[in-house]
Amino acid sequence: MRTQVGIVGAGPAGLLLSHLLYLAGIESVVLEQRSREYVETDTARIRAGVLEDGPAELLDAVGVGARMRAKGLVHHGIELRFDRTAHRIPLTELTGGRSIMVYGQQEVVKDLIAARLATGGTVLFDAHDVSVADIGTDRPVLSFHQDGWEETLECDVIAGCDGFHGVSRNAIPPGVLRVYEKVYPYAWLGILAAVPPSTEELIYCRHERGFALHSLRSPELSRLYLQVSPGEQLSHWPDDRIWEELRTRFATDDGWTLADGPVLEKSVTAMRSFVVEPMQYGRLFLVGDAAHTVPPTGAKGMNLAVADVQVLAAALTRWYASGDPASLESYSADCLRHVWRAEDFSAWMTALLHVDRSDGFGDRAQHARLAYTARSRAAAASLAENYVGASRPWVGNGAHD
Numbered sequence: 001m002r003t004q005v006g007i008v009g010a011g012p013a014g015l016l017l018s019h020l021l022y023l024a025g026i027e028s029v030v031l032e033q034r035s036r037e038y039v040e041t042d043t044a045r046i047r048a049g050v051l052e053d054g055p056a057e058l059l060d061a062v063g064v065g066a067r068m069r070a071k072g073l074v075h076h077g078i079e080l081r082f083d084r085t086a087h088r089i090p091l092t093e094l095t096g097g098r099s100i101m102v103y104g105q106q107e108v109v110k111d112l113i114a115a116r117l118a119t120g121g122t123v124l125f126d127a128h129d130v131s132v133a134d135i136g137t138d139r140p141v142l143s144f145h146q147d148g149w150e151e152t153l154e155c156d157v158i159a160g161c162d163g164f165h166g167v168s169r170n171a172i173p174p175g176v177l178r179v180y181e182k183v184y185p186y187a188w189l190g191i192l193a194a195v196p197p198s199t200e201e202l203i204y205c206r207h208e209r210g211f212a213l214h215s216l217r218s219p220e221l222s223r224l225y226l227q228v229s230p231g232e233q234l235s236h237w238p239d240d241r242i243w244e245e246l247r248t249r250f251a252t253d254d255g256w257t258l259a260d261g262p263v264l265e266k267s268v269t270a271m272r273s274f275v276v277e278p279m280q281y282g283r284l285f286l287v288g289d290a291a292h293t294v295p296p297t298g299a300k301g302m303n304l305a306v307a308d309v310q311v312l313a314a315a316l317t318r319w320y321a322s323g324d325p326a327s328l329e330s331y332s333a334d335c336l337r338h339v340w341r342a343e344d345f346s347a348w349m350t351a352l353l354h355v356d357r358s359d360g361f362g363d364r365a366q367h368a369r370l371a372y373t374a375r376s377r378a379a380a381a382s383l384a385e386n387y388v389g390a391s392r393p394w395v396g397n398g399a400h401d
């Protein structure tokens with residue numbers, strides 16, 4: 001088999017890249033190790049819930065935003081809760097009219113798969129043992145097994161969109177990549193519950209017992225998270241204990257109550273800041289979580305994946321149209337502008353809200369920072385600007401940072 005762009009991974013990054021390339025008249029094949037059903041519906045894959053307005057507008061502009069506009073929820077603020085008191089951060093007022101879209105990542109993935117298949121795109125599910133070779137040549141190759149057969153896919157370029165645990169990054173020769181990493185001394189226990197949200201806007205809550213987040217998916221479905229220890233056993237967290245802990249952390253002095261209901265999904269997520277530089281080698285380009293991850297506190301991961309895709313799709317479009325490799329050569333440098341802005345914000349927002357009992361000074365300073373963010377319009381405006389997306393991706397047209 002042969003194609004122009006071989007894409008490893010049918011997450012938000014791989015699918016959106018394939019769709020943007022299709023609109024630019026460039027052929028691609030997406031290889032995904034999982035089944036379509038698993039990718040679209042498995043509850044172990046419930047992840048992001050918040051899109052910045054930029055990525056949401058992009059999905060509209062490329063014809064995959066209809067269901068998001070019908071079912072997604074546009075939010076104009078978030079709440080910071082600490083010392084049993086709510087403090088609203090009015091995102092829209094502080095950012096000149098911008099907002100966020102609450103819409104689940106799996107819904108974005110479903111919309112993109114439907115769009116690719118409707119336009120004759122090739123997404124090969126259940127593609128096992130994918131390996132990436134010859135990336136230092138101008139004919140890189142993907143090989144894989146499907147239905148018991150070994151297949152090869154010759155490409156002009158390969159996009160590694162296979163997430164943090166994928167294989168693409170490891171195809172780059174040793175010594176090329178520099179790794180920047182920070183592992184946090186806590187994790188998130190997340191639940192999806194069949195209960196109407198007890199809030200209209202997301203609540204980011206700091207309590208002595210740890211951070212808690214109240215998010216949502218729809219008028220009937222709530223998504224909640226608790227800070228726990230890394231490696232926490234789910235078996236130690238029966239549903240009653242989770243609700244009890246959530247009630248304790250979210251408690252306020254104004255009588256606010258948390259409604260509970262059946263827990264549909266439960267998982268523990270490790271928290272890591274991670275970036276490799278450069279995000280490319282030869283004809284291989286790393287996109288999204290394959291190149292960088294953020295702790296989830298700032299809701300940035302999927303948004304970053306979309307931003308990388310915009311940069312790579314624009315660079316490939318230029319290269320195929322003119323033969324000029326300049327924008328492909330600057331892919332990594334162009335992405336790292338938005339990547340590091342989001343890395344810094346995600347680490348900051350994580351430190352603002354999580355409890356680290358080993359750091360007494362940090363604890364007192366954190367309290368001062370929270371109080372300042374709630375009181376100062378300048379501090380709140382900085383949080384708001386970063387939360388809705390502080391840097392537009394560099395797509396070679398002057399519209400960045």
Ligand code: FAD
Nearest residue numbers: 009011012013033048049050163288289299300301302303
């Ligand atoms: P992925 O979504 O990881 O997709 C990679 C794909 O590649 C997968 O389908 C995988 O099966 C496939 N794959 C992997 N290895 C191979 C292989 N060897 N061969 C073939 N296929 C392979 N981000 C936000 O923007 N907003 C949020 O609110 C938010 N909340 C989050 C909450 C939680 C609890 C978590 C865990 C993450 C959250 N994120 C959020 C981050 C976001 O989910 C990720 O950044 C996003 O999934 C990255 O997309 P991706 O396409 O790069 O990678």
Ligand code: DHB
Nearest residue numbers: 048049215296297298299
């Ligand atoms: C969700 C996840 C996040 O990481 C976040 O910061 C906000 C919301 C969510 O799953 O809804």
